[in-house]
Amino acid sequence: xxxxxxxxxxxxxxxxxxxxxxxxxxxxxxxxxxxxxxxxxxxxxxxxxxxxxxxxxxxxxxxxxxxxxxxxxxxxxxxxxxxxxxxxxxxxxxxxxxxxxxxxxxxxxxxxxxxx
Numbered sequence: 001x002x003x004x005x006x007x008x009x010x011x012x013x014x015x016x017x018x019x020x021x022x023x024x025x026x027x028x029x030x031x032x033x034x035x036x037x038x039x040x041x042x043x044x045x046x047x048x049x050x051x052x053x054x055x056x057x058x059x060x061x062x063x064x065x066x067x068x069x070x071x072x073x074x075x076x077x078x079x080x081x082x083x084x085x086x087x088x089x090x091x092x093x094x095x096x097x098x099x100x101x102x103x104x105x106x107x108x109x110x111x112x113x114x115x116x
Contacts, residue, residue, distance in 0.1 A: 013052045015073065021048055022077040030113060041077055041115060046070035078115055085113065 011017035022045045030036035046067065053066035 009055070012048060013056065015069075015076070018045065018048045018052065018069075018073045019076040019080065022073055023080055026077065026115070027081065030115075036113075036115060038115065042070070042074045045073040045077065049073055081115055 007017065007021060012021055022041055025044050026036055026041040029040065049066045049070040050063065053062050056062075058066060
């Protein structure tokens with residue numbers, strides 16, 4: 001059966017769904033707005049997981065577990081981005097190149113540009 005929706009609330013309450021949403025949102029913002037500070041993916045992951053905890057009726061210690069799961073989602077999305085980009089450490093080289101050649105201006109970040 002072919003799914004009629006890509007992301008649903010139920011799918012985003014799973015590790016793969018929350019990771020996929022974090023991956024897509026952060027790489028999309030990076031591409032469209034040339035904006036992706038190091039903390040953005042962590043914030044997106046935490047928001048997704050904590051909203052999921054709230055919507056599933058979480059209380060007390062569930063939010064602590066939700067924060068830990070948010071870090072898991074962040075690490076998984078960051079690792080997927082790094083692996084898909086070839087894991088070359090491109091971000092360091094890009095930053096060094098921009099500093100060495102200021103007349104070129106900063107390079108535009110692409111989809112799957114490393115986050116770190």
